[in-house]
Amino acid sequence: SREVHLAARPTGWPTADNFRLVEVAVPEPRPGQVVVRNLVMSVDPYMRGRMNDVESYVPPFRLGEALDGGAVGEVVASASPDLAVGDTVLHGLGWREYAVADADKVRKVDPEAAPPSAYLGALGMVGMTAYVGLLDIAAMRPRDTVFVSGAAGAVGSIAGQIAKLRGSPRVIGSAGSDEKVEYLTRELGFDAAFNYKKGPVAEQLREAAPDGIDVYFDNVGGDHLEAAISSLNRFGRAALCGAISGYNLEEAPPGPRNLWLAITNRLTLRGFIVGDHADRTPDFLAEAGRWLREGRLRVDETVVEGIENAPDAFLGMLRGRNVGKMLVRLG
Numbered sequence: 417s418r419e420v421h422l423a424a425r426p427t428g429w430p431t432a433d434n435f436r437l438v439e440v441a442v443p444e445p446r447p448g449q450v451v452v453r454n455l456v457m458s459v460d461p462y463m464r465g466r467m468n469d470v471e472s473y474v475p476p477f478r479l480g481e482a483l484d485g486g487a488v489g490e491v492v493a494s495a496s497p498d499l500a501v502g503d504t505v506l507h508g509l510g511w512r513e514y515a516v517a518d519a520d521k522v523r524k525v526d527p528e529a530a531p532p533s534a535y536l537g538a539l540g541m542v543g544m545t546a547y548v549g550l551l552d553i554a555a556m557r558p559r560d561t562v563f564v565s566g567a568a569g570a571v572g573s574i575a576g577q578i579a580k581l582r583g584s585p586r587v588i589g590s591a592g593s594d595e596k597v598e599y600l601t602r603e604l605g606f607d608a609a610f611n612y613k614k615g616p617v618a619e620q621l622r623e624a625a626p627d628g629i630d631v632y633f634d635n636v637g638g639d640h641l642e643a644a645i646s647s648l649n650r651f652g653r654a655a656l657c658g659a660i661s662g663y664n665l666e667e668a669p670p671g672p673r674n675l676w677l678a679i680t681n682r683l684t685l686r687g688f689i690v691g692d693h694a695d696r697t698p699d700f701l702a703e704a705g706r707w708l709r710e711g712r713l714r715v716d717e718t719v720v721e722g723i724e725n726a727p728d729a730f731l732g733m734l735r736g737r738n739v740g741k742m743l744v745r746l747g
């Protein structure tokens with residue numbers, strides 16, 4: 417069995433040299449454990465932070481050890497009365513072909529109800545992030561004009577669609593290529609979109625939202641956040657979800673120069689971590705499940721094959737090679 421280890425900590429942009437593919441034996445499960453053959457694993461932006469030796473809301477990866485993260489697999493050996501061989505489970509031991517997990521740390525999922533990858537995307541942490549961030553943190557109301565950055569990515573593509581489904585008359589998205597911009601307006605129902613690489617964000621946003629925005633879903637930070645602050649109407653709200661434009665910078669990026677507008681325009685800028693909002697899971701699953709069944713929520717994935725290509729998938733995601741959720745299929 418193969419797994420991916422952290423070979424060296426990056427400064428700035430990570431490279432393939434930061435990872436090492438390692439061959440390991442698959443142990444027998446001890447009492448209370450299961451062996452899982454992973455079918456699909458997630459690569460996520462927050463993993464970049466975990467490559468640094470810095471305590472955050474999740475501990476850093478350890479040098480010379482396997483990385484970890486969301487994965488779905490099939491139980492192939494069980495020493496637990498709670499799980500049987502053949503069960504499909506969601507767990508946190510990705511970046512490896514076989515995982516040995518404590519049965520109480522994995523969650524059984526229904527592979528008939530949705531494909532395994534859905535539990536890493538639309539029906540998992542990603543969908544929850546979009547739902548909670550938009551509806552609870554930014555408290556979006558039906559008439560709000562909504563701006564979503566990172567809009568063609570996993571979280572952003574769902575956040576923008578939920579905004580439409582919840583009655584926003586105008587949803588604007590930004591993304592890093594013309595193809596993605598077209599995808600947003602043609603396929604996902606965004607009312608307007610722009611390529612942030614083609615000109616200043618503030619100008620492009622003002623053009624797309626001449627009457628201002630009421631809600632900003634921030635996946636990017638930096639100049640996107642500054643532009644949104646300038647466009648937010650009175651009592652506007654921003655959900656600070658991520659700041660990917662800064663994750664690979666060696667020096668801290670400058671803060672928004674226009675923060676004083678938060679005072680004059682009575683803005684709410686609120687950060688959040690999805691893990692704190694587990695109480696909303698039933699509401700989310702009920703509503704998102706219905707949208708998916710009715711074909712009103714479109715979910716796209718970019719799938720890379722094989723554990724040996726997992727680092728490449730991760731690095732590609734940081735550079736925008738994905739549309740929708742970036743995943744690695746194993747086995």
Ligand code: NDP
Binds near residue numbers: 541571733
């Ligand atoms: P995505 O699927 O959106 O992938 C990352 C995307 O970021 C890329 O596709 C790329 O798209 C974009 N990007 C990369 N660099 C830049 C840049 N300099 N400026 C603008 N866009 C850039 O990832 P996720 O949907 O998984 O995550 C989106 C955000 O949400 C991240 O910031 C992540 O950290 C955050 N997050 C926060 C959570 C929370 O609990 N607060 C939970 C989950 C995610 P493009 O081609 O458009 O540049």
